Amino acid sequence: MDSLHDTCKWGTGTRWGDGPNDTGMSRLTLTDADKAARDWFKAEMEGLGCTVSVDTMGNMFAVRPGTHAGAPTAMGSHLDTQPTGGRYDGILGVHAAVEAMRVVVENGVTTRYPLAVVNWTNEEGARFPKSLHGSSVWAGTLPLAKALSLADVADSALIAGEELARIGYAGDVECSAAANPLGAHFELHIEQGPVLPENKQRIGVVAGGQGYKWYTVTIRGRDSHAGTTPFAYRADPMLLAARFLTRAHEIAKTHSGLVTTGIFHAHPGSINTIPHNVFFSLDFRHVDDAGVAAIDGGIKAMARELEAEGGRYKCAIEFEPLFDAPAVAFHPACREAIRTAAEGSISKQEVRDIISGAGHDSCATNLHCPTGMIFVPCKDGLSHNPEEYATPEDCVLGAQVLLDAALLYDQG
Amino acid sequence: MDSLHDTCKWGTGTRWGDGPNDTGMSRLTLTDADKAARDWFKAEMEGLGCTVSVDTMGNMFAVRPGTHAGAPTAMGSHLDTQPTGGRYDGILGVHAAVEAMRVVVENGVTTRYPLAVVNWTNEEGARFPKSLHGSSVWAGTLPLAKALSLADVADSALIAGEELARIGYAGDVECSAAANPLGAHFELHIEQGPVLPENKQRIGVVAGGQGYKWYTVTIRGRDSHAGTTPFAYRADPMLLAARFLTRAHEIAKTHSGLVTTGIFHAHPGSINTIPHNVFFSLDFRHVDDAGVAAIDGGIKAMARELEAEGGRYKCAIEFEPLFDAPAVAFHPACREAIRTAAEGSISKQEVRDIISGAGHDSCATNLHCPTGMIFVPCKDGLSHNPEEYATPEDCVLGAQVLLDAALLYDQG
Ligand SMILES: NC(=O)NCCC(=O)O
Ligand SMILES: NC(=O)NCCC(=O)O
Numbered sequence: 138m139d140s141l142h143d144t145c146k147w148g149t150g151t152r153w154g155d156g157p158n159d160t161g162m163s164r165l166t167l168t169d170a171d172k173a174a175r176d177w178f179k180a181e182m183e184g185l186g187c188t189v190s191v192d193t194m195g196n197m198f199a200v201r202p203g204t205h206a207g208a209p210t211a212m213g214s215h216l217d218t219q220p221t222g223g224r225y226d227g228i229l230g231v232h233a234a235v236e237a238m239r240v241v242v243e244n245g246v247t248t249r250y251p252l253a254v255v256n257w258t259n260e261e262g263a264r265f266p267k268s269l270h271g272s273s274v275w276a277g278t279l280p281l282a283k284a285l286s287l288a289d290v291a292d293s294a295l296i297a298g299e300e301l302a303r304i305g306y307a308g309d310v311e312c313s314a315a316a317n318p319l320g321a322h323f324e325l326h327i328e329q330g331p332v333l334p335e336n337k338q339r340i341g342v343v344a345g346g347q348g349y350k351w352y353t354v355t356i357r358g359r360d361s362h363a364g365t366t367p368f369a370y371r372a373d374p375m376l377l378a379a380r381f382l383t384r385a386h387e388i389a390k391t392h393s394g395l396v397t398t399g400i401f402h403a404h405p406g407s408i409n410t411i412p413h414n415v416f417f418s419l420d421f422r423h424v425d426d427a428g429v430a431a432i433d434g435g436i437k438a439m440a441r442e443l444e445a446e447g448g449r450y451k452c453a454i455e456f457e458p459l460f461d462a463p464a465v466a467f468h469p470a471c472r473e474a475i476r477t478a479a480e481g482s483i484s485k486q487e488v489r490d491i492i493s494g495a496g497h498d499s500c501a502t503n504l505h506c507p508t509g510m511i512f513v514p515c516k517d518g519l520s521h522n523p524e525e526y527a528t529p530e531d532c533v534l535g536a537q538v539l540l541d542a543a544l545l546y547d548q549g
Numbered sequence: 550m551d552s553l554h555d556t557c558k559w560g561t562g563t564r565w566g567d568g569p570n571d572t573g574m575s576r577l578t579l580t581d582a583d584k585a586a587r588d589w590f591k592a593e594m595e596g597l598g599c600t601v602s603v604d605t606m607g608n609m610f611a612v613r614p615g616t617h618a619g620a621p622t623a624m625g626s627h628l629d630t631q632p633t634g635g636r637y638d639g640i641l642g643v644h645a646a647v648e649a650m651r652v653v654v655e656n657g658v659t660t661r662y663p664l665a666v667v668n669w670t671n672e673e674g675a676r677f678p679k680s681l682h683g684s685s686v687w688a689g690t691l692p693l694a695k696a697l698s699l700a701d702v703a704d705s706a707l708i709a710g711e712e713l714a715r716i717g718y719a720g721d722v723e724c725s726a727a728a729n730p731l732g733a734h735f736e737l738h739i740e741q742g743p744v745l746p747e748n749k750q751r752i753g754v755v756a757g758g759q760g761y762k763w764y765t766v767t768i769r770g771r772d773s774h775a776g777t778t779p780f781a782y783r784a785d786p787m788l789l790a791a792r793f794l795t796r797a798h799e800i801a802k803t804h805s806g807l808v809t810t811g812i813f814h815a816h817p818g819s820i821n822t823i824p825h826n827v828f829f830s831l832d833f834r835h836v837d838d839a840g841v842a843a844i845d846g847g848i849k850a851m852a853r854e855l856e857a858e859g860g861r862y863k864c865a866i867e868f869e870p871l872f873d874a875p876a877v878a879f880h881p882a883c884r885e886a887i888r889t890a891a892e893g894s895i896s897k898q899e900v901r902d903i904i905s906g907a908g909h910d911s912c913a914t915n916l917h918c919p920t921g922m923i924f925v926p927c928k929d930g931l932s933h934n935p936e937e938y939a940t941p942e943d944c945v946l947g948a949q950v951l952l953d954a955a956l957l958y959d960q961g
Contacts, residue, residue, distance in 0.1 A: 220817035221772050221825060263819040291818065330777035347776060351820055360633050362933040363809035363832045364761060365742035365906030368802060370930065375810045376798055382791035390780060397775035398787045399822045401815045405632035406703065407675040408763055408830040408871070409907075410811050410933040413633060418820040420775045459820070494777030495821075518782060521774040521822040 138529050140181075141232040145224050147173035151523040161523020162224055166217035166259035166270070167195070167297065172304035174216045178256050181235055185242045187254070191308025192317060193281060194271040195258040195301045198310075201238065203248040203547070208320035208506070210248070210547050212237055212539055213255030213498060219263045223525025225327045225515060225532075231256055233325045233536035240540060248547045250320050257498040258301070265297045266290050266351065266418070267460045272501035274312045281312060290400060314505035321471060321546055322502035325511045325539040327527050330494050331518030339531060340479040340538055341491035341512030342472050346500050348429040348464035349422040353457040354440075356381070359450050360405065360413040372450035374415045375403060377443055381454070384443075385419065388435040394423035395494075396432065418459075424492055426464050465493075465500040471509025471546060478541035479511070482534060495520075507546075511538050550941050552593075553644040557636050559585035563935040573935020574636055578629035578671035578682070579607070579709065584716035586628045590668050593647055597654045599666070603720025604729060605693060606683040607670040607713045610722075613650065615660040615959070620732035620918070622660070622959050624649055624951055625667030625910060631675045635937025637739045637927060637944075643668055645737045645948035652952060660959045662732050669910040670713075677709045678702050678763065678830070679872045684913035686724045693724060702812060726917035733883060733958055734914035737923045737951040739939050742906050743930030751943060752891040752950055753903035753924030754884050758912050760841040760876035761834040765869040766852075768793070771862050772817065772825035784862035786827045787815060789855055793866070796855075797831070800847040806835035807906075808844065830871075836904055838876050877905075877912040883921025883958060890953035891923070894946060907932075919958075923950050 142157075148164025148171070164170045175197065179189050182199030189199045200209050214230025234254040241252060258271030265287040273279035285298030301307045310317055328334075333341055358374035382398055389396035400418040421436070423429045440454040472490075479488045491512055493500075499508045513535040516526040527535075554569075560576025560583070576582045587609065591601050594611030601611045612621050626642020646666040653664060670683030677699040685691035697710030713719045722729055740746075745753055770786035794810055801808035812830040833848070835841045852866040884902075891900045903924055905912075911920045925947040928938040939947075 219819050219822050221819075221822065261819075262821060266820055268821060290820070328777070329774045331779065331782060349776060359931075360934045361931055362741045362907060363811065364759060364807065364834050364908065365740070365930065365932060366807075367743065368798075368807070370743060373809070375813065376794060379791040379794035379798075382788060383795055386780075386788055386791075395776065395778075395780070397785070397821070397823055399775065399815065399817075399819045399824055401787065401813055401827070403811065403813045406812045407631050407633075407673075407933070408678055408702070408811050408832050409674060409680065409809070410631050410633065411809055412811055413934075415813070420820050422776050495774060496776065518777065519771075519773055520777060521819070522772045522825075 138532060141224065141228060144174055144177055148218065150221060153524045162218040162222045163220050164218040165220060165264040166261065167300035167304055171217055175256065175306055178216065182254060185238055190310045191306055192310040192312040193308060194274045194284060194312040195306040195308065196271040196275060196312060197256040199254045201252045203250040203252065205249050207250050208318040209251035209253035210321045210543050211253040211255045211319045212323050212543055213257060214324050214326060215257045215260035215498060217259055217261050219261055219521045221523055222521055223523055225525050225527045226329065226520050227260055229327060229527065229532055230325045233539050236536050237540035237543065250547055260498050262460065264289055268496050269462065269498055269501045272498035275314055276501040276504045277313060319502060319506045321506050322499055322508040323471065323539055323543050324497060324499040325535045326497060327515040327520060328512040328518065329515060329520035332491055333512060333514035334518055336489065338489050339483055339487045339514065339534060341489055342475045342479065343467055343493050343510035343512055344472065344490045345464060345466040346493035346496060347422045347424050348426045349420060349462050349496060350429055350433060351460040352419045353416055353459055354419050355414060355416040355455045356452050357414045358412060358452045361411050363409040363411060366411060369448050370450065371411055372447055372452045373411050374452050375412050377452045378415045378417060380443055381440065384439050385436050388439060389421055389432050392423060392428050392431050394421055394428050394432045396421040424464060462496045462500060465503055467503055467509050468507035470549065471507050474542040474545040474549065475509050475511050475538060478538045478545055481541060482537055509542065511535055550944060553636065553640060556586055556589055560630065562633060565936045574630040574634045575632050576630040577632060577676040578673065579712035579716055583629055587668065587718055590628065594666060597650055602722045603718055604722040604724040605720060606686045606696060606724040607718040607720065608683040608687060608724060609668040611666045613664045615662040615664065617661050619662050620730040621663035621665035622733045622955050623665040623667045623731045624735050624955055625669060626736050626738060627669045627672035627910060629671055629673050631673055631933045633935055634933055635935055637937050637939045638741065638932050639672055641739060641939065641944055642737045645951050648948050649952035649955065662959055664955065672910050674872065676701055680908050681874065681910055681913045684910035687726055688913040688916045689725060731914060731918045733918050734911055734920040735883065735951055735955050736909060736911040737947045738909060739927040739932060740924040740930065741927060741932035744903055745924060745926035746930055748901065750901050751895055751899040751926065751946060753901055754887045754891065755879055755905050755922035755924055756884065756902045757876060757878040758905035758908060759834045759836050760838045760874060761832060761908060762841055762845060762873050763871040764831045765828055765871055766831050767826060767828040767867045768864050769826045770824060770864045773823050775821040775823060778823060781860045782862065783823055784859055784864045785823050786864050787824050789864045790827045790829060792855055793852065796851050797848050800851060801833055801844050804835060804840050804843050806833055806840050806844050808833040836876060874908045874912060877915055879915060879921050880919035883919050886954040886957040886961065887921050887923050887950060890950045890957055893953060894949055921954065923947055
């Protein structure tokens with residue numbers, strides 16, 4: 138816990154309380170703060186005798202040999218955060234893995250296969266708009282060139298590949314599961330949702346993850362005067378966006394899914410001018426791929442209806458696909474190792490199978506190696522918020538389960 | 550027309566056609582482009598033998614003496630534009646007044662009272678969010694200190710007073726109708742709406758102008774994760790904004806008024822985070838003040854309802870008043886002079902009484918001196934758009950009516 142909180146000096150975010158750790162995090166990927174956290178990770182792992190390599194996406198692999206050669210059993214997560222994020226999302230998973238490695242080294246534990254700690258690049262997708270950015274290239278679902286060419290959502294002059302080189306983490310290891318395989322991947326993460334806290338349970342054995350899709354939606358209208366243009370003469374993309382977002386919410390609700398818009402811009406941005414166009418992000422999710430497809434279809438049909446609705450002047454609605462993560466089912470052997478490990482520390486009643494609402498790097502690794510995830514509760518299920526909080530007891534329990542599950546799997 | 554188009558090299562905007570003048574304008578107030586247009590205005594008027602003075606708001610007064618001392622009969626408008634504006638809104642009024650003065654000088658016309666051309670500062674309110682910015686200070690409805698302290702809507706580090714000084718137009722004449730009175734104010738402007746073109750009429754004698762109000766609306770929610778936060782656990786200010794804008798539109802429609810949102814921002818601006826807060830501009834209008842008040846009341850009641858609607862977590866909606874322009878009725882003597890002047894050039898059928906949907910500096914001057922406005926049609930009623938267009942014939946006719954009305958009034 139000390140190392141977790143200490144490293145939060147890099148990218149400290151909003152203060153929300155009086156305590157020394159009562160600040161959120163704003164450690165967007167590939168910024169100077171992210172570089173500082175990476176430097177710490179590298180030094181820490183080398184100090185534990187691990188060999189640290191960096192791939193062409195900046196993913197960092199710290200490896201300790203086992204008695205057998207072969208692909209390492211990895212414990213991984215990410216050190217980047219949301220712009221107004223907290224101290225646990227991703228960070229806990231890396232620090233727990235570092236702590237697990239520390240325990241292994243200090244106790245001279247011998248593993249059959251190499252043991253690794255991985256820090257994946259831009260899991261959040263908050264700065265460059267693909268979540269699981271580094272792990273998706275590793276998994277082969279996103280071409281390297283495309284991944285490196287992504288622009289910062291807040292400043293299109295800043296390109297991912299250039300930022301990666303700037304902070305000195307454009308490595309030379311090929312970023313691919315074939316060239317740099319893992320034997321298994323375990324990840325500890327806060328749940329980020331209400332299920333564990335509401336049920337007063339302490340460990341979630343993650344069965345799988347929701348599917349989700351991201352788009353940028355652009356609505357093109359006609360800029361005209363706010364005071365002189367009667368409603369019947371308007372093609373008002375702001376009003377259409379308002380209707381769109383209201384109806385998208387209804388569509389997602391009907392299908393028991395979720396939809397969210399976090400980014401919204403209007404041009405030219407003048408109080409007394411109806412915008413020329415607006416664009417906004419769209420994130421929708423469902424526990425299964427058919428549900429994601431149904432929401433996708435519903436939203437697009439609704440958009441065609443809204444386009445048709447205009448009077449003399451009409452708006453056009455365009456969808457630019459940004460990211461597509463299918464629903465995931467984790468590997469039975471990993472789930473089994475996690476459940477056994479959990480029940481070794483706490484009662485059966487405090488452990489539950491759970492579905493992840495969020496995407497995780499484990500969703501990408503699962504395509505190439507047995508993968509499992511462990512959830513611990515966070516306060517009120519709140520995440521992507523400076524006040525995100527998990528108790529030290531739950532963090533420590535999670536780290537113990539992570540270590541035990543990885544060792545069980547290695548010996549299994 | 551040559552001088553109008555030639556000076557559009559300062560602040561040239563979006564190209565929309567192949568012709569030499571087929572570009573819009575982006576001459577935001579107090580920018581370098583605005584300074585260049587002001588420098589031209591000053592040189593031009595001094596070349597015609599006028600004395601040019603500048604007040605503490607940067608309003609420019611070019612005066613030619615009459616046979617009597619006393620407050621000048623002014624012809625005024627503005628040289629600033631919207632960010633994606635056209636070549637006529639404001640610009641036509643100043644150039645027509647310059648041309649009128651040129652005709653007076655070249656023909657050695659003697660007026661009873663001094664004749665003036667005025668260039669008012671920031672009529673648009675597009676950069677610093679008060680329309681009729683300079684003329685409102687002159688009229689005493691906006692305190693000078695407050696006017697000079699306004700921040701740029703796109704960059705809050707840029708302050709109106711500092712920008713005014715930077716371009717060298719913070720003058721020393723007291724900005725007030727008492728210290729620097731006008732005897733009358735005439736303004737030629739494009740209609741910016743569909744009434745004249747749809748009725749194939751060429752001159753509008755403006756009876757008055759709509760009332761309007763501007764607010765910044767802030768909706769505060771709770772930032773949380775897009776994938777893990779069930780709808781019932783959200784305080785989503787983006788969704789509430791969408792409902793707000795949809796309902797505000799219905800409210801304005803019910804009262805036969807207008808409502809527009811041109812600026813919209815969401816924070817922190819991450820695809821997979823429900824925003825912490827959003828803020829947006831609100832511009833609503835009605836031909837009479839009671840209608841403006843009814844829309845105002847309706848929108849605020851609706852906001853209270855939306856706030857109450859949340860579940861476990863609720864959003865808060867705040868209104869920050871930005872600008873308030875009551876409905877206006879212009880002076881009968883000025884309207885009469887304009888009608889007589891118009892009927893001297895074209896048939897009665899081509900002249901109509903009309904209400905202005907937009908605010909104009911004349912709405913401010915009307916509080917202190919007899920004021921009248923002349924509208925000429927613009928294509929499709931389109932304004933605050935790069936393709937805004939008025940025919941040279943209508944521009945010339947408008948300038949003729951402006952000159953004739955001012956001279957009739959001077960002699961009346
Ligand atoms: N765990 C997490 O917050 N991941 C970010 C990717 C997502 O949007 O689900
Ligand atoms: N004429 C004009 O566009 N004025 C700007 C002020 C307003 O928003 O009405």
